[in-house]
Amino acid sequence: MSTPSAPSGSLHAVRVTVNGRPEALRVPARRTLLQVLREDLHLTGTKEGCGVGTCGACTVLVDGRAMLSCLVLAVQADGRTVETIEGLSRDGALDPLQQAFIAHDALQCGFCTPGQVMALRALLRATPHPSLDEIRRAVEGNVCRCGAYPRIQQAALEVARAAEGYR
């Protein structure tokens, strides 16, 4: 199980805004956005669950859309805006979605949680009051092996039903 060899040595300049902060990086062509976030920018809240786009643990927002950062090459993120789980809390206060996850016990081991939260954030931003069905489809690609699913949908529903909507 090995990735095909790529010519090493050649680095590519990438400018990307992560959680509001501009970053200038030089990366090998095959480096993924996930690797850049975790290893270069030390934002380890974004998790690698499979590395091949089948589990959703690495979900981040790229220009506001939920993307699997393990399937995005860092060079593809050039010029874009990326938001990770670390970008959600403001002055130490958690985002309403994160608060709802805690209130409803929508996490157990917590390893998939950042991906679940980011996928739901993308949904709630585009659709402030989604239906249960829309919620379930938004996180269908996010595996929670602990089985917090009933709680995750409860947490998302609470935020979806908030009169003021989701910021």
Added chain:
Amino acid sequence: MPRIIKQRVEFEGRVEERNVVIEGDDLPVWPAGERFQVIGTPVTRVDGAQRAGGTARYTADLYPAGVLHGAILRSPHPHARIRALRTSRAEQAPGVRLVLSHRNTDAIPWYNGMSRIFDTELRYVGDEVALVVADDAAAARDALDLIEVEYEPLPHVIDPLEAIRPGAPQVHPQGNVLGGAPERYARGDVEQGFLAADAIVELDVTTPDVLHHSMETHGSVAWWEGDTLVIWDSTQHIFGVRRQVAAALRIPLDRVRVLSPFMGGGFGGKNNAGKHTVLAALASRRLGRPVRIVFTRAEESQAAGKRPRSVQRIRVGARSDGTLVAIDYWGVSSIGAYRAIGTPLAGPATELYACPNVRAETLNVFTHTGPAAAFRAPGYVEGTCALECAIEALADQLEIDPLELRLRNYAEADQVLGRPYSSKFLREAYAMGARAIGWERRALTPRSPVRDGPPRRGLGMATQLWGGSGSAPAYAEVRLNPDGTAEVRIGTQDIGTGTKTALTQIAAEVLTLPVGKVTLSLGDTDFPYSPLSAGSQTLASCGPAVRMAADEARRHLIDAAASLLEVAPEDVRLEGGRLFVAGVPERGLAIAELTGQIGNFTIAGRGFRGPNPDGVTIRTWGAQFAEVEVDPETGEVSVLRIVACHDVGRVINPLQYQSQIHGGVIQGLGMALREEHVTDPETGAVLDLGFDAYAVPRITGIPEIVALAVDKPDPIANNLGVKGVGEPPIIPTPAAIANAVANALGVRVTSFPITPAKVRAELGRRA
């Protein structure tokens, strides 16, 4: 003075005699009706902000300065000998720092001496051949292709039934049956029992290989600080990893520190150190830099353990009134290439029901496949599939309500060990669950198969029996800070179950502090010893020790307050964080005032887990009820609703209790309908490398799950009256679903997972 007694202790379905050290008197059990402020309330996770905020640091998140990355070359053959191995090309590849193989590594025994860290005989596709360490993970993986290995393929056997035939290829020189013989159990006379039976049911039941697939894959990050080895490990047992690694490296225990403060799921798959843990330590020692080895998801499918497939045959006989007269059980567990202990498949069949004549035979069979591991109630999930499907088939045959049949055969005492249960509130669980699902709606199972027509509904149920008593040893320490906050240290793990929160609640309860004023730290071998987080034993092992530690600190607080208040300690009360003279509430002071006055003199407490009571068997109990809809045309099974009600003693945190039930039920649902890990019998290759071909449950497939609790404290099990809830909820789910499918269609699928093709085949429809 500590003294040592011998005691029979249950763990993961097996009973063993252990030396138990008695240090002193345990605290009395909190009785039923005890009034609590924090215990029994739905406290949200004390580390929720870290987990939901992305700041919780898991082993996989560790990239210490100068870290190097390891990748493992694995055997492509199910059975082969390494004839030659050349690493020079790999060693010269860009970024590569080190290649380890049997050629330059000590022959460190592994798998209880059945193999070694790098064996030259490889026994499954995925067995470790070599390790590459490089500047980044991609470079390490690239270099794996440059290692040249000449393999001599050897005959292999994948199927456990083939493996027990004479002349089958041998996995180990001692033969393919673990221990050299089946495990046998008998009471009464089974043949005589069947002669007295009015009805006999015989079922062949198979369950698949099932993968844990924890979201955090197996991984270790190791470095050396002088002669001390520091390991972060995604493990369920930091002290076990320390013991194994110290032995492998032949270094003293006090030179190894293992940490696992956050852990991304285990489910039994991370009970032991892995070879990768030792390899990270060895490579780090050679290179003088931290080494990180984290499995890919594909490796997780190949080489990280599995619930081994089972092949079972069960025969049950009863009189016309439903009284069981004989149970004959035979089971095979395919334990893969390496496994030291057998799978307790026969546990449910031998113990769950009152029956005078029982015979059981279990074979644990080595095959050239990935090693089996404990997986959430090992053996009991599989064994319950056989027993509970047979019981319901028997009920249908006798036209007795399946719940009524179960109640008629209720076991009041442990017939295997011949002693009473500490408590058993299974009747209550049956009643609560039956009421919630509306069991009275259950229609008689159709006498003949329903081969066509619209989708049909069915109701089914199953019972859960499991350990979960916990046991000694476990230790905890509590100390109070000058500002009145408390810190608890305990060397256990929170593998996602909520251990940290529940233990914090216990300390807060005793000290009468709000949860927010108690900080509990775990996951570090610098803290007091705690056992493996498995066997549903964590809360029942660690909780009583935390209570005792907090209680000692509480007594010291009271003594100190007594001298300040100039009264006898018996006259001091502690309530709501305030120490005061009994009957004179205004004469007193807050804990923080007291600790503030004494400054850095520290009030502390140490607690230990007392022994389990002698002469009783401690069990958890439960019942689950499933309602399904099955389409006879397509064979598709939709689970509409699962009701789960379990008796696990006192519930410390109802929120987290329910979450455990959800998780267990959902994993059971996956095993019932979808999950199957497939090994190609020809090549021995794993065909489901990752999530693409292995159907873990997704949110869209989840039915309504009603999680109920009997919530009665066990009167003698331990000072909290608690038992474990980690494993119980997965145990009855597949059998309950299978029984509901049978009730809907009048045919019984006993090959798990219950796929549409199997349902159609059973109905005699073309695939």
